Amino acid sequence: MRPYAPLASTAVALAATSACAHDTVLPDTTQEAVCDDGIVESGEACDTKSPGCYACGVVPGWTCANDVCSPVCGDGVVGTGASCASPHRASGCDMTGFWAVRETDYERDMVLQSVQTSSNWYLYELAQSGDGFDVVASMDCGVHVSGSATVDYSPGSLRGMLHANPEDGSGPHGVRHGSSTAVGGGCNVSLERWYFLRALDPSFLPADFSDDPPLSSMPPLPSVGDPVNGPDDPPGATDPDGDGFKGLGFQVTGFISGLRDEAQRIWKQYADVPGAPSPASAMTFAVPGAIDVQLSVLHVSQCGTACDLLKAGATVATDIQPRITFSFIGLALDGARTSSIVVNRPGANPDDDLTTCANVRLMLPHDPSLPPGYVASSPNGP
């Protein structure tokens, strides 16, 4: 022991008992932010009941100053005053311009037979001449299903499906047409039947859609014997999400979870019911329609002990009418309003396309509610 150690120890002990400093951390002044409590807290851009504020974030095409949200005018949108009150389209029934589109349909899972609400988003650029319009550009902006399970495109699927099933004439089936006709103070809007493939090669559709063939008239979808253990390589199936398994990957979460790769064939068509037109010049309106779906589960993974449940698919709930909801973005990409939502010409850059699609989903968020009057517990509806 060093000779001065006792002296040092004594002196240090004495010193340590006096004039000691302490570090202090004062209590935090706010609790964790809670969305929908009406208070704009840290991390929130807004917290008010307004279509311009969703999940405490500002919806594209809106501004929220001091938690008061108002739409952005211009670029084909007109309103009153600086706050753009009562916004509407300047073009009446003319559908020309960019649109955020959400298709809502309903399914029943094959395990519990409970109703699930499905949203499928698109970006459309439309060009109208006379009473008819054509799809000039389109993008598949994703899927979200709520109910007994939550289902989304996997990230790979979202990227892989962006420009699948083209409706703008760049594919083998020409241009998808629609119409918007002024009638009785409103607009009769329709969008012709169109066929979609997910993870299937084009041979699973007829070359000509014009006679509206039923899905049952087409070649059967590829199938596999054991989606859990594979490995099957069904002919005709593709792997658009690049996950190494044939089929389009859907991420399932909820009481079961995992990744389900499916092949799907779908048609959809929409038209206003005679006598019940859509409001003219409306920024957002919905048109009823019809849908049919065929699917084949090709592979399930990341599902632990629930793989047998996961491989069970869903069927269309034919007793609940689907609808398509249009929300006007703006007339042209050089407009400030439009370019803040459609950040680049569709197809020019995949990352920009994903950003545009995220904006589309925010403009028309998923609405899990069932149509008024529908009793959810009834397998066959009201």
Added chain:
Amino acid sequence: MRPLSIAFTLSLAAAALLPRAAQASPLIELAGPVGGNAGVQGVVSGPGAASTYFNPALLADADDGVLLGFSLVSEQMGITLQGRNGGDVPAVVSGRNILVPAPSGLQPLPNDVVPTQWLQQGCPAGTQANQCPAPGFGARPRQGQGTSGVTRSYLVLGLVKTLVRDRFTLGLYGMLPVSSFTQAQAFYPDEREALFSNSLHPELYGDRLTAVSIAFGAAFQILPELSVGAAVSLALSSAATSQDYIQDATNYSTLLTNNKVSTTVDVAPTIGVRWRPTSWLRIGGTIHAPESFDVNTTIDSTLPTGTESGATQKNVFDWMPWQVALGAEADVVRRGRERLSVVGSINYGFWSQYLDRHGDSPSMYGADLAWHDTLSGAVGLRETYRSGRAFLDFRYVPSPVPEQVGRSNYVDNDRFGVALGGDVGLHLPANIRPGFQVFADRLIPRSNQKNDARVLDELPDGAVFGGTHDPVSGAKGLQTNNPGWPGFSSGGWIWGGTVTISVPL
């Protein structure tokens, strides 16, 4: 060889073998000169062994002798962090699948951004959601690893020897930590520190007070009223290279490594002058060169994939600036064997050139956050009566650190202090001069309030999920783990004392 020469030679050899010598300044500057009745104004007052560092020219007037002392320096700086008012980095960033806006488009969120919840509560080991791979992420709550409130003890050694009478004198002065011999503790002064201690630390104390501090010097008396002196303190520069082969990035116990360490020695000079224009007035001045302890660490890693990566990190410890000091001491009473004098001194420190422990200049946080040069000063009295001496000094040392309104969290305070002490010559069987001195510096309380716009938003508003580009909830506004946000304050005391005994040679 004469015994004295042997002792002096041994002293030099011992100093040369110290494991880490010569960052003299931070500790010695704070404690002030020990012995010689110099108070805290060694530039002109003394003389004694401590003049070796504070003004080597004064060695010409010092009596030959050996100085031994035992010192305590207690660093009692309290840091108070304001409570956070939101600003948490959400847990979702742990998924490492977030893109943030950058000039070149969306880029991955940097991996040094972690959820605030992890810092405060940790992340348990496991494979489920909200769990981390084993062994998990340890909690490091704010200011949980503060480093102030430490009392350190030192052994003081001094030696003065005249080699040529009235011409040439040598000096040695040093302070050796008794416990926790030396430390060099780097920390980041910004949000990056959240990944380590998640705490704020006093910038100019702490490990800067643990260096073995040694200075050697000599004085040459040109005229009876004029002498000059020079001293050096050794400045070390270390380089460490670690060549690693990483067999398993999740298990570093399998790491293969070869290390190489080299150290070079540099000297930081001090020059001084002493002028006595009249019998009652003494004037002294010094220039201290900057010094630091530099450590350059190079890591060259190779992965089994064949990927090789290397980088060199620079650490700078115990940095001291150019300093220019000037002082004057005047006798106001000379009556028989009593003498009373007044003394005053100033010191200009070029702290605007400061380099922190990571070798960064504070100006990297903004021109207005660069440190300032400082002008400190002291005044005091010296009383000599018969063989007894005493001093009383007051000093003011401003902080070079501006208010920390941005990313940086340099913690420092202005100091106002008092020092007093004395010694007496005793004629026992041997002539000895015991003494004591104490000082207490008040760290004048100060607070720092952050400007949110100048704090790094670790999760920018435009953050989106990589797979879908959906916006990240909770990204609006400022999210930061900066431990100093939204503000902090500091204050306290630094005090110390020394008992000494001088033995003439």
